[in-house]
Amino acid sequence: MSDVQLGKKQLNNVQWSVLDLAPIVEGGTAAESFRNTLELAQCAEKWGYNRYWLAEHHNMTGIASSATSVVIGYVASGTSKIRVGAGGIMLPNHAPLVIAEQFGTLESMYPGRIDLGLGRAPGTDQLTARALRRENRSSGEDFPEQLSELQSYFSPSGKKHVRAVPGEGLDIPIWLLGSSGFSAQLAGQLGLPFAFASHFSPNNTLPALQIYRSNFQPSEFLKEPYAMVGANVITADTDEEAKWLATSMQQQFLHLVRGNPGQLKPPVENMDDLWNDFEKASIDQQLGGSMIGSPEVIKGKLEDFLRATQADEVMVNAQIFDHKARLRSFEILSEIVKK
Template sequence: MQNTSKDKKQLSDIRFSVLDLAPIVKDSTASESLRNTLDLARHAEKWGYTRYWLAEHHNMPGIASSATSVVIGHVAAGTSTIRVGSGGIMLPNHAPLIIAEQFGTLESLFPGRIDLGLGRAPGTDQLTAQALRRERRSDGHDFPEQLEELRTYFDPSMASGKMHVRAVPGEGLNIPIWLLGSSGFSAQLAGQLGLPFAFASHFSPAHTVPALDLYRSSFRPSDVLEEPYAMVGVNVIAADNEEKARRLATSMQQQFLNLIRNNPVPLQPPVDNMDDLWSDYEEAALEQQLGSSIIGNPDTIKEKLEAFLNKTGADEMMINAQIFDHQDRLRSFEIVSEVFKK
């Protein structure tokens, strides 16, 4: 199903946001990573980004945002207007009541600024998932039931019977819930429930358009949304010249290379030539995951973002940039903000 309005959109018509994986770089610490996260969030607020999301990953030496709700509180306390949220909380790892209380607390502390993005993947390996979930053996198949329970804690009127357990803080608060996905499952569920949907095109590019079409065709208006609202994640590595941008992008490429080798490590410094590191098979595998990444100077970034917008008809783009040097990362996000505003 094609979105007939998508050809009319310009970059200046849509919102742009940040996905921060809170990278721990080689020879650094989680403490420094979290300081950089707050610094980037403050800059993003100044540059006009709409929201700043952090992701739940566990047992990853290169990601500092495992206690996602804690980091959201840290960022929200250090900023004043930008929306802050999760991209996402992996709901099968948690009791829905815990998430309702955590995000109820965040919304009580920072009214009108908190987003709750939810995923159904573990965000880690199976052994770590077992350590997180203990006696619970949720594998994501009961995600719709977990989601319904969570939403009922915020709005008890949704319950089929009398609520005996209440989320305090949480009950009665209007916290936007987004469904996140890298396939069709959450796309269809978000559409059926009339919720906003965020697709992980930054690591699942081949499924982007089919998932967005499924979301739009499945959409039913709700108290939350009258029309579908789709956000897409995209890797953007921007620099003032093409050569530097391509070199900066090798840190992201190394990160994914180490993941497919089952060797997660801190984010590595850029290299001159990835051909020294990967095999032909590994290069092809990375192209499948990172094929939608946009790398280059401001003109290239603008051209490719416009093409991606035309392809997806997205209502919002969430920018991810795994860049080793913090100043280079800031400059990349600054360039992207300038491109969206032109």
């Protein structure tokens, strides 16, 4: 396929990164999950991935990264070059000063390697959100004000009664994350990099990217828009194996649809034995953008994805039960995009 057909974005001239939900597999423990996370991060660094992000979720027995800043520090301490960050911190759950101090601490420990991606959703259910926020009952509507307050703590200028130490004066890239148009528009207006959650909201991807780019205003942070797009990519030596591995991810979403999220389950031979037609349609809508298959199939799907999104960077999620198969999927992907 020619460069003209692909446009300016090609597999070997965009950045590739990793999104890790630190999955706790059925029968496993959080301790095992963290060891797997560190090994994947070390391998991702070796294979040339650009950044490694961890996501904040709470009250979910299958995700170990609830204390996101702590896990970021663990990963950064065990690697040396790859950027490490949050994809993301759910800002309504926290006092902005606390996040400024946490990420100021991380940036002071691992200078030039820390990213702060921010979301405005709770990342959990309402009861858990209440437990997290106590008296701060933010619904996310005040996200722009929270963001402005957070940015002020990093600013080196002006007299302040409350200062983030460490944090003040540090250059920590702030990203806005989204699965709809709200954060896309805000990121554009503020001249911030934007990361879209195409891995679970594929139908909103192109509209959100259009909103971001059309609203973009150059800033001290960026002169041109920079869009990163999340994607589920599961690859193996054969299509059959990749599809089999992907049933763990499908089961994970099935249990979310049913309101009983749990640990990541082993693959199954036939999902039709587990879901009904309504559940299948709902999950297909959320996971419709997932790329699953052999290296040859994945290469073509990735080229189509870049052609459509013109993404500057792709952040890959791969919810795979077997850790060695997960490592192999990311290794194969790194080989595909380097060719």
